[in-house]
Amino acid sequence: MSDLHTVNKSPFEKNSLETCLKLSLAGSSILLLEDAVYGAVSGTTVSDLVSGALADKKVYVLGPDFKARGLDEGRVINGVELVDYAGFVDLAEANDKVQAWV
Amino acid sequence: MSETKNFMFLNRRAPYGTIYAWESLEVVLISAAFEQNVSLLFADDGVFQLVKGSDPSGIGMKNFTPTYRTLGDYEVRHMYVDKASLEARGLTTDDLIQVEWEDWETEESVDNIVEVVDSAKAAELLAASDTVFSF
Numbered sequence: 666m667s668d669l670h671t672v673n674k675s676p677f678e679k680n681s682l683e684t685c686l687k688l689s690l691a692g693s694s695i696l697l698l699e700d701a702v703y704g705a706v707s708g709t710t711v712s713d714l715v716s717g718a719l720a721d722k723k724v725y726v727l728g729p730d731f732k733a734r735g736l737d738e739g740r741v742i743n744g745v746e747l748v749d750y751a752g753f754v755d756l757a758e759a760n761d762k763v764q765a766w767v
Numbered sequence: 768m769s770e771t772k773n774f775m776f777l778n779r780r781a782p783y784g785t786i787y788a789w790e791s792l793e794v795v796l797i798s799a800a801f802e803q804n805v806s807l808l809f810a811d812d813g814v815f816q817l818v819k820g821s822d823p824s825g826i827g828m829k830n831f832t833p834t835y836r837t838l839g840d841y842e843v844r845h846m847y848v849d850k851a852s853l854e855a856r857g858l859t860t861d862d863l864i865q866v867e868w869e870d871w872e873t874e875e876s877v878d879n880i881v882e883v884v885d886s887a888k889a890a891e892l893l894a895a896s897d898t899v900f901s902f
Contacts, residue, residue, distance in 0.1 A: 675781050675812050677856065700784030703815065708857030729825030733783050735818040735832070740857075 667692045669760035673699040673767060676711045683714060685766040691721035694756055696748070698727040702734065707742045719744040727753060773804045775896035778813035782831070783823055788816045789831055791902035796834075799841035806896070807838075808889060810849040813902075814856060817848065817863045817881065832864065839868035839880060846881045849889050 670689050676682040682704050685695065695718065697704050704715050705726035718724055728747045731738070741747060748756065757763050776795055782788040798805055809817060821832040838846065846866055853859065860883055869876040884892070893899060 673784065675784070677812050678780070700781045700812070703781065703812070703856070706857055710855045712857070730783075733821060733823035733826045733828065734781070734815060735820035735822070735862075737820070 667694060667760050669694045669696060669756050669763045671696045671698060671763060671765045672701040672704070673765070675700040676704040676714070677709075681766045682711070686714065686718045686722075689722065689764075694723045694725065694760060696725045696727065696753065696756060697745075698730050698753075702726050702731045702736070705731065705742055705745045706736060706740050708740075712742055716742050716744065725752070725756065771803055772897040773806070773895060774798060775893060775899045776805070776807045777893070777899055777901045778807060778809045778816060779811040780902060781812040781815040782821070783826065783828055787902045788813070791900070792831060792834055794900060795838065795843065796841055799843075802842065805841075805843050806845040806847065806892070807843060808847045808849070808892060810852050810889065812852075812856075814848055814852045814858060814863075817846075818858065819862065819864045836864060836866050839866055839877075844868060844880060847889060847892060848881060848883045850883050850885050853883065 670685050670693055672682045672685050674681045682701060704711055715724060724745045725748045726745055728749050776791055778791050780787040795805060821830055823830050863881055865879040866881050867878060868880045
């Protein structure tokens with residue numbers, strides 16, 4: 666039993682991602698989309714927060730939003746998985762519910 | 768004829784997730800018509816607006832990054848970028864677009880008006896502005 670948590674705001678702008686990680690159970694799936702994709706970039710002040718979450722959760726990032734912002738796929742944090750819109754649907758289907766963090 | 772003022776456009780939000788970045792750019796373009804001294808300062812997530820290689824075709828939005836490159840034609844002489852904001856986001860000047868500027872009358876030209884500044888300098892630039900538009 667697990668939920669899909671979606672986060673759409675930049676972790677540099679709001680604490681939504683941080684709180685989401687705190688308030689989600691082990692085994693949860695986290696999807697970063699829209700401006701939250703910046704949280705999937707390695708070498709930033711929030712990278713450790715995200716890679717730390719990988720210990721007991723799965724973290725995904727929406728590819729089209731990552732690409733839209735000029736970010737190269739090579740910059741994705743090790744262990745964070747890129748998905749497309751079809752993958753987003755699959756994740757929603759595979760989990761019990763979708764919880765949005767705005 | 769009123770005196771020329773220093774306009775500063777302060778951009779702090781990432782592009783595409785919200786409309787702020789695009790709206791700010793539109794106001795910059797319009798302000799060129801008023802012949803004032805226009806400068807832009809990118810801080811916090813605003814630095815992401817200048818990252819090169821953007822391609823929003825997958826999210827169904829228009830790519831407006833090329834528009835920043837034309838600002839040299841719109842009376843913009845300075846585009847300042849906050850260094851601390853770049854570093855916190857794992858970015859360097861190599862990740863940013865370059866914007867050319869040329870004075871049509873004197874033919875003085877600058878290869879790149881995008882300039883990285885430290886926080887102290889950014890604060891001075893804001894203080895020296897007559898009007899700051901915050902986005």
